[in-house]
Amino acid sequence: MPELPEVETVVRTLNQLVGGKRIQRVEVLLNRIIQRPVEPEQFTAALENQLIHRIERRGKFIRFILDEIVMVSHLRMEGRYGLHQEDEPIEKHTHVVFYFTDGTQLRYKDVRQFGTMHLFATGDELIMKPLHKLGLEPLDESFTYEVFHARIAHRSTKIKPLLLNQEFIVGLGNIYVDESLYRAGIFSERETNKLTELELRKLHTAIVVTLQAAVEAGGSSIKSYVNGQGEMGMFQQQLQVYGRKGEPCEECGSLIEKIVVGGRGTHYCPQCQPKEPS
Numbered sequence: 001m002p003e004l005p006e007v008e009t010v011v012r013t014l015n016q017l018v019g020g021k022r023i024q025r026v027e028v029l030l031n032r033i034i035q036r037p038v039e040p041e042q043f044t045a046a047l048e049n050q051l052i053h054r055i056e057r058r059g060k061f062i063r064f065i066l067d068e069i070v071m072v073s074h075l076r077m078e079g080r081y082g083l084h085q086e087d088e089p090i091e092k093h094t095h096v097v098f099y100f101t102d103g104t105q106l107r108y109k110d111v112r113q114f115g116t117m118h119l120f121a122t123g124d125e126l127i128m129k130p131l132h133k134l135g136l137e138p139l140d141e142s143f144t145y146e147v148f149h150a151r152i153a154h155r156s157t158k159i160k161p162l163l164l165n166q167e168f169i170v171g172l173g174n175i176y177v178d179e180s181l182y183r184a185g186i187f188s189e190r191e192t193n194k195l196t197e198l199e200l201r202k203l204h205t206a207i208v209v210t211l212q213a214a215v216e217a218g219g220s221s222i223k224s225y226v227n228g229q230g231e232m233g234m235f236q237q238q239l240q241v242y243g244r245k246g247e248p249c250e251e252c253g254s255l256i257e258k259i260v261v262g263g264r265g266t267h268y269c270p271q272c273q274p275k276e277p278s
């Protein structure tokens with residue numbers, strides 16, 4: 001499952017590859033990907049002759065900003081976009097093809113078929129499902145410590161499930177929550193309203209730094225990331241705790257442990273993230 005930094009990298013790559021192109025027509029090969037409008041024929045008709053002004057991200061959703069409509073796309077488990085020339089054969093698992101006026105094609109492939117596409121009049125996408133309830137955007141300038149503190153300070157839940165809640169903060173996912181809490185020195189099961197001001201400040205910084213480092217990793221590996229077919233894959237950045245059970249902590253040498261918190265596998269350093277802070 002791609003997390004926020006991967007989706008951010010896909011969005012940046014899409015801007016380079018298809019920003020400024022005009023859609024001639026669209027072919028839907030698998031109807032279930034299209035969620036709105038209900039009829040795929042209406043979807044393809046609305047996209048005809050639209051210019052892709054730019055591509056933006058909201059949480060893990062990709063927003064294609066067109067002339068007067070917006071296409072919202074979610075990759076879910078395995079969805080991916082690739083830019084192709086018209087003479088390249090259509091590969092298996094290709095479900096939607098966007099034909100551009102310059103002869104190139106953006107193809108959406110999805111082995112698991114869980115990905116979705118919605119069309120909205122511009123602006124409506126932010127106040128309607130599935131984007132309407134999304135929480136704080138951690139890579140946006142609006143994500144200040146003051147905003148974070150105001151939203152988090154009085155919560156009585158455990159910190160990890162709160163950070164995974166998309167209505168509170170978007171796009172962190174299991175991996176980057178573990179990495180952020182490690183960086184901030186906070187144990188996943190601590191109660192949110194018992195965290196100190198200093199811990200909340202460390203956590204805010206840790207979330208931003210962790211995600212930015214991941215986006216940088218995606219950006220710097222962008223050449224290998226877009227393969228010969230112009231297809232965007234997922235990268236794995238260097239992780240400090242996630243997936244490192246039994247390996248030594250880079251800070252203190254203690255062995256990384258794995259437990260289950262809120263039903264999710266959780267990696268932490270027992271020394272750097274004490275259960276009962278002194």
Ligand SMILES: [Zn+2]
Nearest residue numbers: 249252269272
């Ligand atoms: Zn440690």
